Amino acid sequence: MAAAIITRWSLRSQLLKLVATASSLAALMAMLDPDRVAAAMGLFLVGVNGYSQFYAIYVGMRLATAYLALQASKPDAPSVLGDVTALFLLAQPVGRFVAAFAIGLPTGLLLAVCGVELLAGLSLLALRPRGKVPSP
Template sequence: MSVSRSWLRGQLLQVLATASSLAALAAMLDPDRIASAMGIFLVGVNGYSQFYAVYVGMRLAIAMLALLAARSGDQPLLVDLTALFLLAQPAGRLVAAFAIGLPKGVLLAVCAVELLAGLSLLALRPRGKFLSP
């Protein structure tokens, strides 16, 4: 029995939507613990606001985009946008690595998962549709 690229892509998108939603929920329920695990110390209203924007807002946006891409059938553009959002995070960490070094611990594992998931989405693009909507 063969498994289609489209089915695999849909499954991966659903897993990403679930994982991003759960990450956002964890950040909402215990921001101090999640921030500490990421090496962030939250100070004042602005610190918490920025944390919620990135770790709740962006994670929920990625989850919704992944879910939309999974439900919308064979629309490579939505999948590519999901991959772009996922890959932007390790790309930013790579820029930071030149200035201060690579992330460590949990954040390095998160970075590896983001990189693997984003590259997997790109690898599962429909054949013959490179750079086409």
């Protein structure tokens, strides 16, 4: 029985697939029960504009992140796709950090989500391929 060799690329690819799955499921949950998801995030949706903004962020951006992560997980994908996925993930805790100066850190479920986003984004960057990256 041959031992499986775990490479940086395979770890990064699996993490990207996990990000794609989690982002897709989060978008699905937001579509199926927007009021419950919004309440869990400390939001109260009011009117067409409130729901539209919620769907833009919690459905549209999550699906875009999922698609980007899935494309980045392919063997022939340029590493920059994984880097952009990491930046999408890290932008959220950075925004929360900026907000912490005005209103404080998030609490409860949102703090846990922030931690997962931070861990996943930093892990993707840490697993970035080493050496010279070919240009397109």
